[in-house]
Amino acid sequence: MSAPNKSYDPVEVEALQPQQIEQMRDEALAAIAAATDLDALAHVKTAHAGGGSPLALANREIGALPPQAKAEAGKRVGQARGAVNKALAARQGELEAERDARVLVEEAVDVTLPYGRATAGARHPLATLSDRIEDIFVAMGYEVAEGPEVEAEWFNFDALNISVDNPVRSEQDTFFVAAADGSEDSGMVLRTHTSGVQIRSLLERELPVYVIAPGRVYRSDELDATHTPVFRQVELLAVDEGLTMADLKGTLDHMVVSLFGEGMTTRLRPNHFPFTEPSAEMDMLCYVCRGESVGNPDRPCRTCSSEGWIELGGCGIVNPKVLIACGVDPQKYSGFAFGFGIERMLMFRHNVEDMRDIVEGDVRFTLPFGMEI
Ligand code: PHE
Numbered sequence: 001m002s003a004p005n006k007s008y009d010p011v012e013v014e015a016l017q018p019q020q021i022e023q024m025r026d027e028a029l030a031a032i033a034a035a036t037d038l039d040a041l042a043h044v045k046t047a048h049a050g051g052g053s054p055l056a057l058a059n060r061e062i063g064a065l066p067p068q069a070k071a072e073a074g075k076r077v078g079q080a081r082g083a084v085n086k087a088l089a090a091r092q093g094e095l096e097a098e099r100d101a102r103v104l105v106e107e108a109v110d111v112t113l114p115y116g117r118a119t120a121g122a123r124h125p126l127a128t129l130s131d132r133i134e135d136i137f138v139a140m141g142y143e144v145a146e147g148p149e150v151e152a153e154w155f156n157f158d159a160l161n162i163s164v165d166n167p168v169r170s171e172q173d174t175f176f177v178a179a180a181d182g183s184e185d186s187g188m189v190l191r192t193h194t195s196g197v198q199i200r201s202l203l204e205r206e207l208p209v210y211v212i213a214p215g216r217v218y219r220s221d222e223l224d225a226t227h228t229p230v231f232r233q234v235e236l237l238a239v240d241e242g243l244t245m246a247d248l249k250g251t252l253d254h255m256v257v258s259l260f261g262e263g264m265t266t267r268l269r270p271n272h273f274p275f276t277e278p279s280a281e282m283d284m285l286c287y288v289c290r291g292e293s294v295g296n297p298d299r300p301c302r303t304c305s306s307e308g309w310i311e312l313g314g315c316g317i318v319n320p321k322v323l324i325a326c327g328v329d330p331q332k333y334s335g336f337a338f339g340f341g342i343e344r345m346l347m348f349r350h351n352v353e354d355m356r357d358i359v360e361g362d363v364r365f366t367l368p369f370g371m372e373i
Pocket of ligand 1: 194
């Protein structure tokens with residue numbers, strides 16, 4: 001800033017000379033007129049009307065003038081700045097109007113155009129249910145284990161204490177895989193349950209083992225309303241020190257509460273499986289009538305046929321012979337296991353009456369389950 005100018009002559013303050021001010025104003029007006037979009041105008045505004053612009057600097061020089069000269073110089077600069085600000089505002093208005101008009105055209109939506117007719121898909125409810133069951137056990141620290149669907153007979157049967165002459169081999173309606181020469185002796189089957197994965201897990205993992213084995217299994221049933229030759233199972237295996245039937249029962253109860261809500265429970269009925277001893281059939285309380293339809297003809301329940309319980313699958317304490325086959329010391333370790341079919345659970349959980357609806361893959365069946373993930 002110049003020093004106070006006692007002997008006043010405004011011409012001596014270079015920046016305040018009338019031609020200078022006019023030039024600054026004209027340059028600003030020209031730049032404003034030349035700005036073709038709002039970004040450019042913002043730059044022009046900073047350069048010609050901002051705190052560091054020539055007119056703002058000139059304005060500051062007024063303070064250095066003697067009092068009698070201040071008014072005139074102030075008026076000159078003020079008018080120039082006023083003209084610039086006015087032009088800026090006007091151009092801003094023009095450019096905004098231009099932009100709005102352009103956006104209206106560019107972003108116009110033709111609501112009469114035909115919409116995309118490909119409907120969005122949905123996950124199959126079997127996959128969703130299987131995931132949900134896995135989540136329950138993963139939250140408890142279990143790992144999800146997988147294995148091949150074409151399985152060695154040893155894993156599917158022998159290691160599970162199902163010897164060659166055991167009728168279970170045919171009871172499970174096994175698909176035997178033919179050898180390359182056409183003979184039936186390949187030693188391979190389509191797995192009839194995912195129990196082979198449990199054997200693999202025991203052989204591959206360090207103890208203790210807590211695994212859940214979901215997956216497709218095969219049995220030579222005809223497809224009808226209640227059977228399918230390919231279905232999904234979830235099997236579970238826990239092997240640790242000191243595991244008992246009480247741990248099995250607690251785990252099953254936790255699962256049905258997580259899937260069907262508070263107040264749910266399970267019951268065990270004696271049964272026989274070669275790979276568990278003792279073995280049980282597991283039922284869960286009917287989640288619809290909660291047992292209240294039993295002996296109550298006024299309140300029949302379709303879901304459990306008024307029996308109060310729904311059969312889920314098999315379970316038991318792992319047979320020591322199975323542990324030995326996997327190199328696990330049955331004196332030190334014990335385990336429990338269970339297995340059940342997911343299709344059946346889906347059927348009673350969602351009142352699906354025909355198994356074929358589940359396996360046929362018609363979107364009209366899948367879609368009502370929504371985009372649930
Ligand atoms: N593997 C048996 C089946 O597929 C189910 C089961 C698993 C039973 C574990 C008991 C223990 O039928």
